[in-house]
Amino acid sequence: MNYHAKRVGQAIVTLFAVITISFFMYRLLPGGPVEAMRQQLIQQALQNGGEVDTQRINQLVELYTGIQPDEPIWIQYLHYLRDVVVYQDFGRSIWKNKPVFQILFVAMPWSVFVSIYGLLLGFTTNVLLGALMAYREGSYLDKGMSLVATISTSVPYYVAAILMLSYLAFELGWFPTGGRYNSELTAPGFNAPFMISVVKHAALPILTGFVVGFGGGALAMRGNSLRILGKDYIRVARLRGLSQTRIATRYVTRNAILPMYTTLMVGIASIFSSSVIMEQIFNYPGVGWYTFGAIQNRDYPLLMGVMIFFTIITLLGVLIAEFTYGLIDPRAGTAEKESY
Template sequence: MRWFAKRIGQAIFTLWAVVTISFALIRFLPGGPLVYLKVQLKKQGIPESTIDNYVENYVSFQSDDPLWIQYIDYMTSVLQGDLGQALFQDGAVFDILAQALPWTIFLAGIATFVTTVIGIAIGGFMAYTEGSKFDSGITLFSTIAGGIPYYVLALALVYLFGYRWQMFPTGGQVDPSLTAGFTWPYVKSVLYHAVLPLLSTTLVGWGGVALSMRGNSISILGEDYIRVARLRGLSRQRIALRYVSRNAMLPMYTGILLSIAFMLGGSVVLEQIFTYPGVGFYLFKAVVSSDYPLMMGGLIMISTAVILGVLVADLTYSKIDPRTSGEGQRESY
């Protein structure tokens, strides 16, 4: 219980540090975001007497108050889910990001699942055929594919399959003419729009998982308990599934959970390339248009996802690997 409290406390402290840094960025970024906002509002013809009230609504604190009061107001607003109003988007920052988050999680979750399943299956087979042409060929391919940035592949895919051959859409997450609901036309359209983004991350990602699985499996194949299992006459399939695969996947558990969280951060460029309206898409637009409230809201949301990913990995790792159940030795990293 003491260890759990320590880990949760560390996660809360990290999240507080992220929110504090976001406040400092809003307040002290070069170019003066508050001054910039006031200038933009003045250009729109808003009277100077009411500009401060508009700024307060946008950034969730009164710019004329002392700094410590501004900080308390900002922290209170964040805890209440109020991240201010987006400057160049219609709506509150929290509402915009809350609508975009499910689409980003959908892409990150499916991409991680497909990448992991393919990588584990191929990596396990590579270990059993160590030294074969298949093993050498996949190792070479995985090494080359792992060095290709996903956004380079994304640009190539959108050019070939989107513009040149026109096989897949080049933007959006679903056909806007369809009514949202759990119906086959709507689900089909969602999957159809997600094919290229998923391919761009999966094709360059499964090789690394396969190499990790191969290395873990080879090390486990040399363990004494594997030899004992063979001497007991256990079937090859049972040894592969119950002994080798299960233990080889344990060191990869943390990486799988964290990859989902870090894909949220990596979605900024990917979603911009495919015009996929997720958190990364709006974060990129916020950076380009100097929409500081939306920018900081996206930063807080993505950082929260990463922190939660690390926390879940730490709290659950001992459940799948009892050898790490001792306090002080349970950090997943």
């Protein structure tokens, strides 16, 4: 219990540190976002032929950012902290003219859907393929799949995304070229046409996530399995006459998968980061798509909201990995208890 409380406390401190750093970067950098936003609003007023009203400009800055530029910096920080933590108010998007929280709340499930499915598909394939390669060490299967895995690891995810979009969507027409679902053919809801449309539109982003996670994981699983196969307790299990299936599932795979489990949880954050480019390529309006648009449109409130969102996802992945690792490896749970 003390271990869990300590880890949760560390995660909360980390989150507050990120919020604090992002605020002061946002507010104090010379020529930073707040000043850039002020200049942008002044230029818009001049282009529209109106006079520059400083008070009105400050009101607009406060509307979009939740920060009153004329207040002392520590008051601004406390107000910003209150808005984010208590009211989940990250400001208002300049680009979409909507609350940042509303944009992220709507976009998040779609990004989670394609990212998690792609990651789990790649992880499962890596575990099974890596174990099979280890058992067939030196065979044509092992050599061939090692070559494929090495090539797959060397291909950047955005290159794979562009190739799949060009060939599978534009050339063959098997998949849609963008969007989350076909709004012209079906209405959102739990109905077959809508669900089929969602799966078809998500297929290429999921496949790209699979390609990103494939290769390196299979080689890592192969190396872990070969290391386990050389252990004394595996030789003892064979001398006891245990079946190869039982040795593979209970002794080899279970131990070889342990180092990869934490990588899986932390990998959630990395695949969300890669979604910034991936969702833009597939025109898939998730968190990554909005992040790219925010960068193009200098939408600083939305960018800050995304930064906090990515931090929360990373911390949750790390916490889930630490809290559930003992279920896979009982020795870890014992060590945690003995350390307190």
